[in-house]
Amino acid sequence: MASDIEHAVIVGGGLAAVRTAQALRDHAYAGKIFMLSDENELPYDRPPLSKNYLLGKSTDENIRLMTVEALAELKVELLLGHKAIGLDRAAQKLTVQGGDAITYDQLVIATGARPILPTMFQGKKNVHVLRSADDARRLNKALQAKSRVGIVGAGFIGLEIASVAISLDCEVTVIEAAEAPLIRSMGVELGKIIQQWHETKGIRFRCGSPVSQVHGDDALNALELSSGESLPVDIVIVGVGQKTNIDWLAETGLGLHHGLICDVHGRTNDPLIFGVGDATCCHMDGVCSPTFHWTITTDQATRVAKVICGKSDEVPVIDDHYFWSDQHGSRLQFVGKVGANPRIVYVTGSPAEEKFVALCCNGEEVTAVLSLANPREFLRYAMPLRRGERTLLPT
Ligand SMILES: Cc1cc2nc3c(=O)[nH]c(=O)nc-3n(C[C@H](O)[C@H](O)[C@H](O)COP(=O)(O)OP(=O)(O)OC[C@H]3O[C@@H](n4cnc5c(N)ncnc54)[C@H](O)[C@@H]3O)c2cc1C
Known part of the structure; x- marks a missing residue:
């Protein structure tokens, strides 16, 4: 694909990609915008996947970030089923799996992250992770009243799934290696307050005692904890963290750490390449912070669009660690x-x-x-x- 008109290519089909495209048009980007997604459905919002969508209370239409009409109105060409697998920075060209190379004037990397699944859980048919709409559809079918549900990891996604599962009358146990839930975000004291609130809803916690072994062949039937306790389970949901989708950038010379390294304006070490959302990380005050939250992603998309449109105002950006979650x-x-x-x-x-x-x-x-x-x-x-x-x- 080559063109005389300036064109921005956004790799990714999630929140970061959509908000960047919208912000580019808001800031009067006049060129063409292409959005490449390796998924086969229109961009959707992920927060409902562990809340109302998982409960079966909202539909595919409710979670869409963009309709076909809205894309056309914004003059964004969405290429579904297009996975970027390589990048030639000198030629300003992306390699796409099974397709033609795509050139760019500005490139925005918004490929998000995927759940980490430790080896002991791999290949078992009753083990779930939750990142995509398909994951949520599978989990929604699996959660049946009276099922014994083991949730491994007490981050905010694990706790949201726990609140959905208990409302569906499942028996829910959350297993967390650390001494309280949400420790990385808010520390032990506040984490324990949240734990006690969940306990009043009937959710059991096993904190400070990670899963040491799993039992069962095709499907897991028990989780053994480092305390020696064995927990019988029908369904296991693993929410122990995520890995950024940046593997395809490994040989490109772009700065990579936990994510694509960007400054607070989403700029990388290549002036034509930017990063937005969960795929990125920002080094501030000597600390590497991944994004992994909705509000930060949308703010970052606006900043990147402003830089691309030559409107960067260099206003200091506060890394305030803001996030929200809906539980019970x-x-x-x-x-x-x-x-x-x-x-x-x-x-x-x-x-x-x-x-x-x-x-x-x-x-x-x-x-x-x-x-x-x-x-x-x-x-x-x-x-x-x-x-x-x-x-x-x-x-
Ligand atoms: C279940 C769940 C619940 C959440 N709840 C909350 C919440 O309550 N509050 C909150 O603040 N945040 C929440 N978040 C986090 C928030 O949704 C994310 O921060 C946000 O989705 C990040 O958007 P993104 O576009 O960077 O990544 P994603 O939404 O993951 O989008 C990345 C897209 O890029 C595609 N892609 C990946 N690699 C390639 C490639 N090589 N080529 C082409 N396409 C590619 C992916 O398939 C995907 O479509 C939640 C996340 C999840 C998963």
């Missing part, structure tokens, strides 16, 4: 960083009320905010942190 029908929101031995102060509500805003403090300084079912009050306390302002405990 309630919105959980978090922003900030939790230090060692934080003081937790409830400024409104309490876990017992299943509605609260908790401030996480280092001395008098607020470093993080966690809210359950209270988005309005969350905003009040979270906004200063989101703006990067130093915040003290209210008196």
Whole structure:
């Protein structure tokens, strides 16, 4: 594919790709836009896959990020079933599996990530991961009332699946290697608050005791934990982390670490190549942060589009670690960083009320905010942190 008109090629067919295409048009990108996806369906949103879509309460149409009409209106050419497998930067050309090479003037890499599945779980027919709409469809069929469900990994996707499974009357046990859920995002103290809330809903936890062995041939029938306990299971869902889809960039000289290394504006070490979304990582203050959240992905898409359209304003970007999740029908929101031995102060509500805003403090300084079912009050306390302002405990 060659063209005299400037053209941007976006590799990926998820949120990052769609939001980048939309933002390019918002910022008056006049060239052609091609979007390549290795999936065979129109772009869809992933958060509902572990929530209403998994419950069977929303349809394929509900989760679409773009309709055919919207794509046409934006003048975006979507190439489904097109997997990028190589890149020649000197020739500005992508290699596509089983197809013609595609040239670009600007290239946006938005290939996302895939779930990690440890070897012990591979090839077993009752083991699930959750990343794609097909994964959610399979899991929705598998979750039957009274099924004994073992969820390996207490990250936010694992906890969301746990809340769906318990509402479908399954018997749910969450197994986590660390001492509490969500530790990487919000630390032990807040993680334990979330754990206790889930326990009130009937979900059992085995924290600090990873799966050491699995039993069963074709299908797993028991998970053995390092504590020696054996948990009988009918279904196992593994949510122990993700790996970025950047393998195909290995020989290209682009900076790669946990993801494609980008600055806060999505720029890589090649001025014609950008990264957006879960495929990327950003090195800030000497720390490598992968993205892995919806809001950060959409913000990043806008910044990349602005750079491509020559509108970068170099406004400092705050890495505020904001994310949201829906569990047991309630919105959980978090922003900030939790230090060692934080003081937790409830400024409104309490876990017992299943509605609260908790401030996480280092001395008098607020470093993080966690809210359950209270988005309005969350905003009040979270906004200063989101703006990067130093915040003290209210008196
Ligand atoms: C089940 C689930 C629930 C979530 N819930 C929340 C939530 O509640 N809150 C929150 O903040 N975030 C949530 N997230 C995270 C959020 O959905 C992601 O951050 C977001 O989807 C990232 O978008 P992306 O486009 O970077 O990646 P993806 O959505 O993974 O899209 C990447 C696309 O690229 C395609 N692709 C990969 N390799 C190639 C290739 N070589 N060539 C062509 N195409 C390729 C993939 O097939 C895919 O279509 C959730 C994620 C999942 C999986």
